[in-house]
Amino acid sequence: MELERIVLENKQMPLHYQIADYLLHMAKNSEFTATEKLPPEEKLRDIFGVSRATVRHALEHLSRQGVLIKKQGKGNFWTESSQQLKKEKQSGINRQIFQVSEKTSVKVKGKDLEKATDAAAAFLGLDKGAIVYVFRRQRFIAGEPLSYTVNYLPQEIGCKIQKRHLQQMTMLETLENVVGITLGVIEHEVEITRANGVVAGQLGIAPLDPVLTVKTSVFDYLHKPVEIVWTYFVENKYKFKVVLDK
Numbered sequence: 345m346e347l348e349r350i351v352l353e354n355k356q357m358p359l360h361y362q363i364a365d366y367l368l369h370m371a372k373n374s375e376f377t378a379t380e381k382l383p384p385e386e387k388l389r390d391i392f393g394v395s396r397a398t399v400r401h402a403l404e405h406l407s408r409q410g411v412l413i414k415k416q417g418k419g420n421f422w423t424e425s426s427q428q429l430k431k432e433k434q435s436g437i438n439r440q441i442f443q444v445s446e447k448t449s450v451k452v453k454g455k456d457l458e459k460a461t462d463a464a465a466a467f468l469g470l471d472k473g474a475i476v477y478v479f480r481r482q483r484f485i486a487g488e489p490l491s492y493t494v495n496y497l498p499q500e501i502g503c504k505i506q507k508r509h510l511q512q513m514t515m516l517e518t519l520e521n522v523v524g525i526t527l528g529v530i531e532h533e534v535e536i537t538r539a540n541g542v543v544a545g546q547l548g549i550a551p552l553d554p555v556l557t558v559k560t561s562v563f564d565y566l567h568k569p570v571e572i573v574w575t576y577f578v579e580n581k582y583k584f585k586v587v588l589d590k
Contacts, residue, residue, distance in 0.1 A: 350392055357513055359394050361521050363402035366392075371411065371422055382412070382420045408524065448490060452507040453480040453546075457499070464496035467561060467572045477502025481510060482546055485581065492546035493575040501525070501570065516562070519570060528565040534558050536579070543576045554579045 352362045367382070383391070388399045403420055406412035414420050460468065460476040468476065479495040479502070495515055497505070501523055509518045519525045537557045544551040556577040562570040 348391070352392060352394075357517070359392075359398050360401035360405060361513070361517070363388070363392050363394070363399065364405045364521070365517075367402070368406065368409075368411065380422050381418070382422070384419060405521065409526070447485055449484045450511060451482045451484070452510050453482060455479050455502070455505070455507050460496055464572050468496065468498055468569050470498070475499065477505075479505070479507075479510065479515070488581075489547045489578060490581055491575055491577045492543055493573060495571055495573045497571045515571070515573070519562070525570060526565040527570070528563045528567055530563070531561040532558055533561075537576075539576065547576065547578050549578060 350366065352359060385396055385399050389396045403412060407414060410425055411423055412420055413423050456478050457475050458478045459473050460470060462472060464476060465472050465474050477497045477499060481493045482489060483491045504523045505518055509522050513521065516527065520527060535557055536554050538552045539547065539549055539555045541551050543555060544553060556579050558575045560573040564570050
């Protein structure tokens with residue numbers, strides 16, 4: 345399959361992740377067939393306008409995921425397992441849901457070991473009061489608070505994630521690209537709630553003001569719980585558009 349020149353425009357994500365993501369997206373949408381050979385590294389370098397080292401880094405990342413195999417003297421080929429991937433990449437949809445774009449910025453407030461809330465422990469299958477990693481982030485648009493997010497992850501997953509990763513990627517992208525988890529079902533529950541003192545302070549609103557609250561439950565491809573997340577949006581700043589085509 346012939347690829348045209350591709351411009352990588354996401355300034356928040358490292359280039360090799362963008363290249364791997366783009367190629368994987370094509371595989372998921374069956375634009376490549378199983379066992380098909382990828383263009384040579386020199387061609388990919390020209391297509392994406394990057395160094396050969398960056399291309400190799402991207403291909404190595406796909407190889408670690410088990411969707412690409414390098415055959416000595418022959419090149420890189422998609423594996424059979426690459427065709428079992430979902431056609432729609434979960435993290436792409438979630439960028440839309442959580443308003444992630446070049447117009448927004450993120451501030452990682454903390455990465456801490458804390459006792460899980462009862463709801464978090466129950467979802468993650470941990471004992472009540474178990475210690476988990478908790479990540480807290482603010483997202484801004486035009487310099488004003490848009491959302492406040494709290495992620496709860498088991499220690500074996502959270503220990504692999506650094507605050508700097510979340511400055512470059514969403515948590516779902518970090519789980520895929522850094523931790524190496526193959527994501528499965530992602531559930532979102534949306535409701536209007538009242539801001540408590542902590543949420544109000546992070547969003548710059550008054551306590552008890554209404555907020556759009558999204559509870560997100562993330563599973564891997566074996567349906568094992570990965571993380572549970574609460575995201576609070578300033579109610580009058582959130583807008584989500586869905587376009588469905590048959």
